[in-house]
Amino acid sequence: MHNVGIVVEDLDVAIDFFTELGLELEGRAPIEGPWADGVTGLRGQRVEMAMMRTPDGHNRLEITRFLAPTVIADHRxxxxxxxxxxxxxxxxxxxxxxxxxxxxxxxxxVGEVVDYEDIYRLCYIRGPEGILIGLAQDLG
Structure with missing residues (x-):
């Protein structure tokens, strides 16, 4: 897996939140142009994107704020x-x-913090803008 993408309204708040969670900001850039339009199928796309990396360097979270076109759905x-x-x-x-x-x-x-046998302590939280995030602590 290369990354998981999340669309947000406030990129700075999302970066701060995921930094506190332990991710590192790998880079931040505006994205637009024919190649971006082509890969997403959205003509006239303009976004501000931040790529964050997990501490082990194996996974990434792409956080995107759309400037154009207008966001059409909200699943948060x-x-x-x-x-x-x-x-x-x-x-x-x-x-x-x-x-x-x-x-x-x-x-x-979201619900409560629970232990799954003696393996994990788990919970779901609502993070910035109501984004659903799971947290797991190894108990072994």
């Missing part, structure tokens, strides 16, 4: 049983500490 508050994009899950070292740090960005636990 969709429940977990919705079709399509569901969530991105991150492995964290200390779930309680991560939740405390992300609370200053408005992160809220």
């Amino acid at each position: 508050r969709a429940p977990v049983n919705s079709l399509g994009y569901l969530r991105v899950m991150f492995n964290v070292g200390d779930l309680a500490d991560t939740l405390a740090r992300l609370a200053k960005y408005g992160a809220e636990v």
